[in-house]
Amino acid sequence: MFDVENLTYQTGRKTLLQQVSFRARPGELLAVVGANGAGKSTLLRLLSGDIVPTSGLVRFDGQPLSEQPAATLARRRAVLTQQHTLSLAFPVAELVMMGRYPHFQGQPTALDHWIVEAALSTVGLSALAGRSYPTLSGGEQQRAQLARVLAQVWEAREGFLLLDEPLTGLDLHHQHHTLDIARDLVLRGFGVIAVLHDLNLAAQYADRILLLAEGQPVAYGPPDQVLTCENIHRGFQIDVQLLPHPHLSCPLIVPCPRRAV
């Protein structure tokens, strides 16, 4: 479980995040939404321990994050970042196997191999297991990295997944497929925190939503409470209409930009 208390982060004179508090539980998908520069990625970097908060505290399972060894943390929580720098010609299977490195010394076990297969099959890349990573398309690379992250916490109990814009570069099918994977994990007792841009996807898949604007929390709670016309306007400076979803109990958000009216 992630407990976040009064989290504030400043660099120089700029305050990127101010007084953010929430709790992300296992068995729950928390979507972080907000305009560009609202502090979503900063929040995720604070949660993954990349940067240290100016004030406030992040607790993972009751203990301050900074007091937990990286190696222990790596077996329980995995992070999918926005940018990937890998340029070496690793085969996709080996990239995914790197997610298993925290679990074995020396040679991978049969279980590690099996998990790599399962992770690849989950993201639908089994056929490309032997392909060299740089030859994949952008979306395929993104899915390969997702498979690596899945493999890392595959058998963890109450594991956590931090996903920074996991849908970037994915087609419609794979956007939904990725969020379905996240839902499956949530059913298995995982906690997932994902930065999302598409409010409709957030409404459909998230259990809770945290809406940020200029580093400050605007709203936090279940989708139907957070995604109101007023909140969305405060977060994105855009007018929207909420329609009833034809199949689901969540609202369907339709933007009405000024020019179209």
Place this chain on the structure above:
Amino acid sequence: MPTLVQAPAPIVTTPPPQALPGRQPTVLRRQRLLLPSLAILLIGAILVGAGVGAVEVPVPAVVGILLHKLGVSTGLAYEPQQEAVLWAIRLPRVCLGVLVGAALGLAGASMQGLFRNPLADAGLIGISSGASLAAVATIVLEVKLLAIFSGLAAVREALGFYLLPTVAFAGACGTTFLVYRISREGGRTVIATMLLVGLAINALAGACTGLLTYVATDEQLRSITFWGLGSLGGASWPTVLRLLPFLVLPLLWLPRLGKPLNLLALGESQATHLGLPVGRLKRQLIGLSTLAVGASVAVVGAIGFLGLIVPHLIRLVAGPDNRRVLAGSALGGAIVLVLADTLARTIVAPAELPIGILTALLGAPAFLWILLREQKQRRS
């Protein structure tokens, strides 16, 4: 997750993973055979290197002498003169070649992994330039410094023949430490900054070396040139034994860092998320490489290109997995240096070519040939 109001379109489900046991990831045959083949090649290179020269020692004789030294009599025929030459001259030289070659290859592969840049080598963080500056300063300024600081005479006396290696090693460590210190920002070593700092410090050290060369006498110039191009000519058992303690740690430890280096290839924060202590890994890589290259350069002079090209060759054959690249670069470096040295002392016998010239002269075209061949294969 909102509840369903009406029957929706079926939601995509996760396909079930294939049944146990898992298929092993495909490792090409040439990748599996790389290390055994390199080991065999190295033994071959050692036998050739030990045998070729003014006094020919055929391979059976080399084997016979070696086994005899180990207390096994084989009945393989050899002359006492062959035994003397092999034991006192050839073997220490071949051993030195193996040690230095392995050290340069390993350090090159480590730096390419650390900088995540295939153009990196140990020279990039100032190891070689620092050693050169210190050595050249010693050659040129020795007499003057002794005249000014009479206290140094005792140090000079104590070090004797080992003055130059000691100073060079100190210079290598000093420069690298300087580069490392300047590149630290808020308790972290920023690798991109380190690259630039390394460039600047290298240029500075190069300029100082140039200045000293400019004021050097003709005799000093000869020593400088010789030192700058490298040679295994000074090899003897005592040299090998003095170098060995410096190389034991790097040669045994660096090849074990393959897994961490693979993670580092993902990016620093990604590696941290996977539990890798990135700061410690950087210090290990820099420290061990400096130890290996600094000690090697101190003994044999600056031998260029080997640390850059050998890891490349290994990667072309064995792929980017650092577990294979590191071990392969150690073996490959040893092979290349032993063979290059054999060539260096036979090609213009009884004189010797500086080995640094040979490694570049043969290495560069070989490298280009392989690059072009790869290019052609990619196109077809």
